[in-house]
Every structure is written in structure tokens, then in C-alpha cells.
Amino acid sequence: MSPSRREQDRRPARSEPGIGFWRALRRRPRVLVRIGLWSVLEAGPAFFVGHAIARAIEDGFARAQPVAGLGWLAALAVTWLAAAVAARQVVLAVAAVAEPFRDDLLTYVVEGALRREPSTRGDSAAVARAGLQVELARDAFAAVVTTVRGFVFTLVSVLLGLLTLAPQLLVLVLPPFVAGLGLFLASLPALARRQRAFLMADERLTESMTAAAGGLRDIEACGLQERVADGLALRTGEQAAAARALAGVTAVRTAALAVGGWLPVVLVLAGTPWLLSGGLGMGVVVGALAYVTQSLAPALGGLVQGLGVSGVRLAATLGRIAGAVPAPAPSPPRIRPATCEVRLDGVTFAYGPHSAPVVDRLDLAVPEGDHLAVVGPSGAGKSTLAAIISGMLRPQSGAALVGGVPADRLDPAARVLIPQEAYVFRGTLLENLAYLRDGETGLDEAVAALGAERLVAELGGYGAAVEPAALSAGQRQLIALVRAYRTPADLIVLDEATCHLDPAAEARAEHAFARRGGTLIVVAHRLTSALRARRILLMDGGQVIIGTHDELVRTSPLYADLAGHWHPEPVS
Known part of the structure; x- marks a missing residue:
């Protein structure tokens, strides 16, 4: 994050x-x-x-x-x-x-x-x-x-x-x-x-x-x-x-x-x-x-x-x-966009000058308030796309814009990216949950929305000391989700950020962020995440297709195959 x-x-x-x-x-x-x-x-x-x-x-x-x-x-x-x-x-x-x-x-x-x-980071x-x-x-x-x-x-x-x-x-x-x-x-x-x-x-x-x-x-x-x-x-x-x-x-x-x-x-x-x-x-x-x-x-x-x-x-x-080590270049001013609309125009990104593009001339529009799920086989570029949208990576060509502002110049408070391995540091639980927003305002509401009351109780309350190594991967993800929920950010990007939660907890988290407002982009770990989204972006080896679940089942053999092998998991 x-x-x-x-x-x-x-x-x-x-x-x-x-x-x-x-x-x-x-x-x-x-x-x-x-x-x-x-x-x-x-x-x-x-x-x-x-x-x-x-x-x-x-x-x-x-x-x-x-x-x-x-x-x-x-x-x-x-x-x-x-x-x-x-x-x-x-x-x-x-x-x-x-x-x-x-x-x-x-x-x-x-x-x-x-x-x-980004092209030279792999040395x-x-x-x-x-x-x-x-x-x-x-x-x-x-x-x-x-x-x-x-x-x-x-x-x-x-x-x-x-x-x-x-x-x-x-x-x-x-x-x-x-x-x-x-x-x-x-x-x-x-x-x-x-x-x-x-x-x-x-x-x-x-x-x-x-x-x-x-x-x-x-x-x-x-x-x-x-x-x-x-x-x-x-x-x-x-x-x-x-x-x-x-x-x-x-x-x-x-x-x-x-x-x-x-x-x-x-x-x-x-x-x-x-x-x-x-x-x-x-x-x-x-x-x-x-x-x-x-x-x-x-x-x-x-x-x-x-x-x-x-x-x-x-x-x-x-x-x-x-x-x-390269000398620090003057930091460009960070901008808070008026809207959280995401637009990619001809975006291409590769991890090296001689590597094949992971994202190739991608055009994408995600209106403000949309809920988009990104699916595809492993290595298709889903996490790379999440990093480009959140400004962590800069495309070699094309433009990645949020509210008309280049993604890499966004005010950090305008967006949140939660990766698969959630970040939790040593300190109290309150310090971890308030990392992006001081105080306890809205804290109980966020904990309840994400279903984290049991976790708070098991750890001993907000004042309890947190030892990251003693937490399970799912507990760390839940802490990061509550932390993100409390921020004023209008753009939330979840990059398999619920993969260690059980299906019921994952559904509750995604529903909570959808009700919270703003633009939500979810790199799906389970196909159920795609079913909860308004639209689905399918990535497959440089080719992308966007549509609803029903549309993709009819038009994409790959998606139809993914859906055919999916069996709903019981929700407790």
C-alpha cells in the first residue's frame, strides 16, 4: 500500500x-x-x-x-x-x-x-x-x-x-x-x-x-x-x-x-x-x-x-x-485529480529494452465509480496493469491518466494500491490501522465493514502490539484492507489483496469497498470476484477483452473455459 x-x-x-x-x-x-x-x-x-x-x-x-x-x-x-x-x-x-x-x-x-x-530496475x-x-x-x-x-x-x-x-x-x-x-x-x-x-x-x-x-x-x-x-x-x-x-x-x-x-x-x-x-x-x-x-x-x-x-x-x-546510484531528480508536484476516472491510451510496458511487452498498446476507460475486475492466466500482466494505474510503474509509451492527471504524478492520498503481500509493521494495531489516516475517526465503522472485529479482539484491542511474523497472511491482508478503507482515496486498486481470505471474507471485503464509493479495480484471485464486478477485463498474452460476465462467456473461449472449470464455493 x-x-x-x-x-x-x-x-x-x-x-x-x-x-x-x-x-x-x-x-x-x-x-x-x-x-x-x-x-x-x-x-x-x-x-x-x-x-x-x-x-x-x-x-x-x-x-x-x-x-x-x-x-x-x-x-x-x-x-x-x-x-x-x-x-x-x-x-x-x-x-x-x-x-x-x-x-x-x-x-x-x-x-x-x-x-x-522501470526498464532498468531489473539489473x-x-x-x-x-x-x-x-x-x-x-x-x-x-x-x-x-x-x-x-x-x-x-x-x-x-x-x-x-x-x-x-x-x-x-x-x-x-x-x-x-x-x-x-x-x-x-x-x-x-x-x-x-x-x-x-x-x-x-x-x-x-x-x-x-x-x-x-x-x-x-x-x-x-x-x-x-x-x-x-x-x-x-x-x-x-x-x-x-x-x-x-x-x-x-x-x-x-x-x-x-x-x-x-x-x-x-x-x-x-x-x-x-x-x-x-x-x-x-x-x-x-x-x-x-x-x-x-x-x-x-x-x-x-x-x-x-x-x-x-x-x-x-x-x-x-x-x-x-x-x-542516480542522483535524486527534482520531484514533480503531486496533483489531486478532480475525478477518479481511469484512462489508458496506447499504454505499452516491458521490463527491459529487449523484453516482450507485458502490456501492449492498451486502451482502457474506467469511469468514475466503476467496479472493474481484471482476470487472466498467470503472467498475463495483471499486476503490471495495477501498478501502472496506481502510478508505481511508468509506461514506455502511451498515457496512463487518473482524472486527467498522469498516474505517476498523483497525490498519494488520491489512490491506494494493496498488493498480494500486505504490509504490516511492528507497532500497535492502532498505528497500523491509522497509518494512512491519523486518529480513530471511522475506525470502528471500517472494522465492522470489513468484518475485522474478531481479529481486533484476538489481538487484544487497538492498543495491542503487533508482531508481523506472528500474523497469518490473511490477518495481514485484513489489517491492510481496513487501513485502505479508512483513507480518503477515491481510487482503490486491490491486486489479489484478498487471496489469503476465505471466500466469505473476500466477498464481504469487496462488497464493502463497492459500497464505499469511488473507483474500484480488483485483480481477481477467484472468479467470484469477477461475478461481483460491473465489468471484467480479460488479459491474455497482450490481448485484452472487456465486458460483462455474460458477454465474455459468449465471446471469449478462454473466459468460457475459466468459467466452465469454476465451481462456486460455499459461503458460510
Whole structure:
């Protein structure tokens, strides 16, 4: 069922994926606080390692007091155990942020797919690629958040540790570290560009190979082996060149790690005489080396790996997702027609540029207040016709008008389409029934008209919580029918919307909508629906016939055959 304009206005504005990155971080501030608090505990060893080793040497082993030395090392082990517990909590908290980010991207991709022209919506390969890119982006997002967070907290802890252990150590450690970090950050833009170029080259190669594999018989029959092989060789060369260019930039990461992570070790070793002459002991020197080798260098390596791989992959993947999803076009104004007359003039629709039309040059007039049943064999285009009339699909040619207004520009409040699988969401029963019209005005009347009193009682009243999975298909359809009955829409399209109801309930529902007024179009699941209609539209492989039941029995062998095999079902 289509939502009303009011419901559409409540939805948050769709944003680009890059904006979703920051929104995902800001959306749950309590989770961010939890990540920060656990990160402080996780970074405990980064602060304590140098002090513990220095004290273990100078206050313990150097003075022949191994118990004291072992005591400091035991205290360090305790901080590592606490850090392990904190690391687990950090992973869980980051996951709580990453999942909404994935949901935002999925929403973006799905909305983009729905914005495409109907003829291009069937590109399942493109949808699958977008879904895979969303999963890659989610994983990269979590890795970037984890890596950057760990780097920041470790860096602060190491700097505080060095400052409190021996401030002069910062002179030897900090300048090369800053140089290495700056070198890496300066290489990121080029790294991102070449990573994106590699992903695009890899995707083009995959598409070419898939197309060639699917057309091997035609390639052989047409003698195109050399031409196709040359094309694949070109794509392979492009991918190889992109990989070499990417490898050239990634070499900068190794240089940055050498400068920022290991040059400080060399400087501390080379500056040992200066440190000792300043009154520092060997325990402090070893502690400083522990800060660099056990905390600072791994943190820088993690950042280089995290941003250099996951960060660049995230940026490239978000760019691919944004490029694959069409930009939102300005929405045309929605119009409320003066009447609910339906007119189709030469309407043709196919689900692909090379597919046979499902609806072919169809002319149809449904006067205001008419009750039309649509029948025909499976696959004849009945649901497609319902979607065209309600504006869900746009014909490739011809015009579909409701009250003179193009169906795809109708005010959503002017029509209701109920598909075979009725939409019910988690919430109260009242929220489900009032989805298209707030309040309880006319609610009891609609429930009585559709015969849903027993369902309301079984669920526990209007305030009862609804769990869609716990409802039967018929119960979901009945809820959707009551919801549609309450709307101000003058055009009601039921696309096998009563197929899960028993014949008596189906008859009651269709009689209720017929008495309600407006134009009613029913895609019939049972022939009894056709007998209740004023007119019947028979669809059969692109051919259509319209008339009453008696007229179609006389003029259409197909309808006569359908009617001949139909046996009335008892109505209780």
C-alpha cells in the first residue's frame, strides 16, 4: 500500500553516503562515550609499559631485588588483562555504530534503485554489486573507527608516559614520529585516487569476463574469438597498470612507518650517552624503547594499515556507491485529480529494452465509480496493469491518466494500491490501522465493514502490539484492507489483496469497498470476484477483452473455459 503524503513528509531527508559517515558517529552519543571510556582502559598498557619496565630494572633487578622487579612486571600483566577485556567491549560498541551506517547505505542504494526507470530496475547484477559494496563499506567503516580511535588513545598515552618518565625523551621520539605521520597523511589523497582507479578497473574486467562467459556460444558462432580476446586483454592490462600504480603509492606507507616508527628507536639508542649523562638510568632508556617498540610503532603501523587500506577502501567504495546510484531528480508536484476516472491510451510496458511487452498498446476507460475486475492466466500482466494505474510503474509509451492527471504524478492520498503481500509493521494495531489516516475517526465503522472485529479482539484491542511474523497472511491482508478503507482515496486498486481470505471474507471485503464509493479495480484471485464486478477485463498474452460476465462467456473461449472449470464455493 502506498503511504500518504503526510507519511512521506515524516521521513528523514536522504543524504549522500559521506554525510552518513558522520551521522552514524553522532547518532548514538552514549555509545561514543562508552567507546571512549573503554578506550582509556584499553590504552592503559601504552601508558604504563615504559614506567613498569623502567621501575622493574632500576628498583628491582638492578638492585638484586627480583621480587620487586617481578612485581612491576606483574602489575603490567594486570593492565594487559584489563586492556583485553576493554578491547572486547570496544569491538561491541563499534559494531553498534557500524550497523546503523550500513543501514543508511542500504537505504541509499534501495532508494536509488527505486528511482531508476522501470526498464532498468531489473539489473540484478548491479544491485548485487551495490549490496557487496555496502558490506565492504560497513567493514571498512568499523576498521577505520577502531584504528583511528586506537591510534589517538595510544599516542596520548605514550606521550604522557614519556613526559612523566623523562621529558627529554620527547626530543628524540617526537620529531621523527611527526615526520613519518605527516608523510603518510600527505600520501593519502593519491592513494585514494589510485585505489579507486584499481577498483574501477577490476570491476570493468569482471563485467567483461562475465559477459564473455555468458555469450561463449554466440562468440563461437559469429567468429568473434579474437575480438573478444583482445578486449579482455585490454581490460586485463588496464587492471595490471592500475595495480602497479597503486603499489607505487603504497610504498610510501613503508617509508612513513620506517621514519615514524623505527627512526625513533635509532635516535634513542644513539642518544643513550646523552641521556645517561643527564642522570637517567638504563632502566629509563629501556622503558623509552618499550614505549616506541611496543606502543608507538604498532599504533602508527595500525594507522598506516587501517587508513591506508580500510580508509582508502571506504572512500573508494562510498564513491562507487554514490556513482552507481542516480542522483535524486527534482520531484514533480503531486496533483489531486478532480475525478477518479481511469484512462489508458496506447499504454505499452516491458521490463527491459529487449523484453516482450507485458502490456501492449492498451486502451482502457474506467469511469468514475466503476467496479472493474481484471482476470487472466498467470503472467498475463495483471499486476503490471495495477501498478501502472496506481502510478508505481511508468509506461514506455502511451498515457496512463487518473482524472486527467498522469498516474505517476498523483497525490498519494488520491489512490491506494494493496498488493498480494500486505504490509504490516511492528507497532500497535492502532498505528497500523491509522497509518494512512491519523486518529480513530471511522475506525470502528471500517472494522465492522470489513468484518475485522474478531481479529481486533484476538489481538487484544487497538492498543495491542503487533508482531508481523506472528500474523497469518490473511490477518495481514485484513489489517491492510481496513487501513485502505479508512483513507480518503477515491481510487482503490486491490491486486489479489484478498487471496489469503476465505471466500466469505473476500466477498464481504469487496462488497464493502463497492459500497464505499469511488473507483474500484480488483485483480481477481477467484472468479467470484469477477461475478461481483460491473465489468471484467480479460488479459491474455497482450490481448485484452472487456465486458460483462455474460458477454465474455459468449465471446471469449478462454473466459468460457475459466468459467466452465469454476465451481462456486460455499459461503458460510
